[in-house]
Amino acid sequence: MMTLPAHRKTVTLPDRAPTIMWFRDDLRLMDNPALCDAAARGPVICLYIHDPAFPLGGAEKWWLHGALTALDHDLGACGGRLWIMAGDSRENLSWLVGQTGAEAVVWNRRYGPHARQVDADIKAALKARGIDACSHPGNMLHEPWQVRTKQGTPFRVFTPWWRAVQAMGAPLPPLPAPVRTTFAPVPPAVADRLVAVPDLALLPVRTDWAGGLRGQWQPGEAAAHARLDSFVAEQVHGYATRRELPAQPATSGLSPYLRFGHVSARQIWHAVDATGQGDQDTACFLSEVGWRDFAQSTLFDFPDLGTTNLRSEFNSMPWRHDPAALRAWQAGKTGYPIIDAGMRELWHTGWMHNRVRMIVASFLTKHLLTDWRAGAAWFADTLVDADAASNPFNWQWVAGCGLDAAPYFRIFNPVSQGEKFDPAGEYVRKWVPEIARLPDKYIHAPWKAGSVAPAGYPPPIVDLAGGRARALAAWKSL
Ligand SMILES: Cc1cc2nc3c(=O)[nH]c(=O)nc-3n(C[C@H](O)[C@H](O)[C@H](O)COP(=O)(O)OP(=O)(O)OC[C@H]3O[C@@H](n4cnc5c(N)ncnc54)[C@H](O)[C@@H]3O)c2cc1C
Known part of the structure; x- marks a missing residue:
């Protein structure tokens, strides 16, 4: 397991004005361009603002609690701490700059429209006060504007875009964590306004639904690298063939770590490249x-x-x-085992296998003819990796309304998908225990089991042929 590098604490009080390192979706010390910039300038204030203008789903909140705790711990090991504020980002930053006499604020970019607007407003306001505001590359292999068609326009289709990315060569090599960081002391007036992680009330209160999440995940940078290291050492071999099988631990499980920036896409790229494998498994990953x-x-x-x-x-x-x-789909009670297994895995662990995400999304938008936005909203609330880009992008892809989407008429049959990707029913038996004793031939279609069909498992909520015909008729009406 990779350990975070030790930092040297400087004990003398800084005589230079501090720089505010504003953490957002980049909760890590290594390969953090903005943190390196801040540390090179002089004393650093490590800041996180919990801003209600950026609402989080329940599972994301649970993750964020662990993520902030881990970051504060990692900073503590370097002699620093995470300053946490709650409320409007613009207002808090402006106030903090005034209280601390900070001469610069630095951050790594975010790409959502609201986030970009807030960042642009803050940059303009700081510059108007003579404060330096500097943004750095966010958590991508390359910045979006670096990959363009020959005409300079955005790509709309993945394959030529990916070819263009590959032609650009390796992404920037990951930066080490800054080795010598001086941390600014907390002025008393600021101390009164800082909050602790538990004050953010991110954990569930009335019903503790997070037991499954705790059992599966450990937020934080160290856990991200432990996972990356073991994936590269043990699982990437065979990824191309096994990644579609939800019963196999074949995929990396790195998505929530990427979502919160505990690991960067550039670090992953270089870790895989360093294996020298260069085969179809690494290419596919x-x-x-x-x-x-x-x-x-x-x-x-x-x-x-x-x-x-x-x-x-x-x-x-x-x-x-x-x-x-919609409620039956959310609760994993549709009567289709592969759908119900996926939705229950999601509820229990905050994560779902990619193949199953595609099957449940197809079922909702096609067999149930429900707007993809209802599915995306449920995922946003329940996924630990809920991402403002990947979530709607994939929903639009499955629903057929994305730019480079699967055609609407490609409608996954949940029975044949189950038989193909979970042939022995191992995945379904794990998540839908009430049908675990069914023989293999009925495991994906329990209603065919007749007298051995288990009581307590719902009959199908929609007829597959009827739902498919209804979806196709709706699509043809466009
Ligand atoms: C309807 C639907 C909704 C989705 N919502 C999200 C979401 O909110 N957040 C999210 O991170 N992923 C989302 N995905 C994509 C994908 O399912 C997950 O990224 C993947 O299952 C994460 O598991 P992993 O880390 O083990 O993936 P691996 O197979 O190990 O892949 C490595 C990394 O590649 C990225 N990746 C893989 N597949 C995709 C994909 N189709 N689109 C974008 N990135 C991908 C992820 O960052 C992932 O961690 C969604 C897919 C569907 C079909």
Whole structure:
């Protein structure tokens, strides 16, 4: 397991004005360009602002509690601490600059429309006060504007985009954590306004639904690198063939660590490249990391990605409003085992295997003819890796309304998908225990089991052929 490098604490009080390192979705010390910049300038204030203008889902909040605790701990090991404030980012930063006499504020970029607007406002306001405000590359292999068509326009299709990325060569090599950081002391007036992680009330209170998340995940930079190291050493071999099987621990599980920036895409790229394997497994894995960059770039170039169909003909799609069906899908009680297994895995662990995400999303948007935004909202609340780009990008991809989307008429049959990707029913048996004793031939279609069908498992909420025909008719009506 990789350990974070030891820092040297400087004990003399700084005589230079401090620089504020504003942490956001980059909760790490290594390969953190803004933190390196701040440390090189002089004394550093490490700041996180919990801003209600950036609402988080329940699972993300749970993760953030652990993530901030881990970052504060890692900074503490270097002689520093994380200053946490709650409320409006603009107002808090402006106040803190005044109280501390900071001469600069630095951060790593975010790509969502609201975040970009806030950052631009803050940069303008700071510059107007003569304070330096400096943004650095965010958590992508390359910045969105660096990968363009020959005409200088954004790519709309993944394959040529990925070819262009590969032609650019290796992304920037990851930076080490700054080795010598001086931390600014907390002035008394500021101390009164700082909050501790528990004050943010990020953990569930009335019902503790997070037991499954605690059992599965350890937020933080050290855990991210432990996972990356073991994936590169043990799992990347065979990734291309095994990654589609949800019962296998074949994928990296790095998505929440990327979401919160405990690890950077550049670190992952270089760790995989350093294996020297250069085969179809590493190529396949890196192209998945590429999909993440493509989703971020799409959000950058099409800021309405999260709310609006990228193909406008879908604006007249006759989506159905069926709250009971939506609730059955959310609760994993549709009567289709692969769907129910996926939705229960999501609820229990805050994560779902990618193949199953595609199957459940297809089922919701096609067999149940429900607007993809309802599915994306549920994922945003329940995924620990819920991401403002990857979540709507993939929903639009499955629903057919994305730029480079799967065609709407490609409708996954949950029974045949289950038989193909979970042939022995191992995944379904784990998450849907009430049908665990069914023989293999009925495990993906329990209603066919007749007298041996277990009581307590719901019958299918929609007829597959009827749902498919209804979806195709709706699509043809566009
Ligand atoms: C409907 C739907 C919603 C999704 N919502 C999210 C989301 O909110 N956040 C999220 O990170 N991923 C999302 N994904 C993509 C994908 O399912 C997850 O990234 C993946 O399952 C994470 O597991 P892993 O880290 O083990 O992936 P691995 O197979 O190990 O892949 C490595 C990394 O590549 C990236 N990646 C892989 N597949 C994709 C993809 N299709 N799109 C974008 N990036 C990808 C992830 O960052 C992942 O960590 C969604 C997919 C679908 C079909």
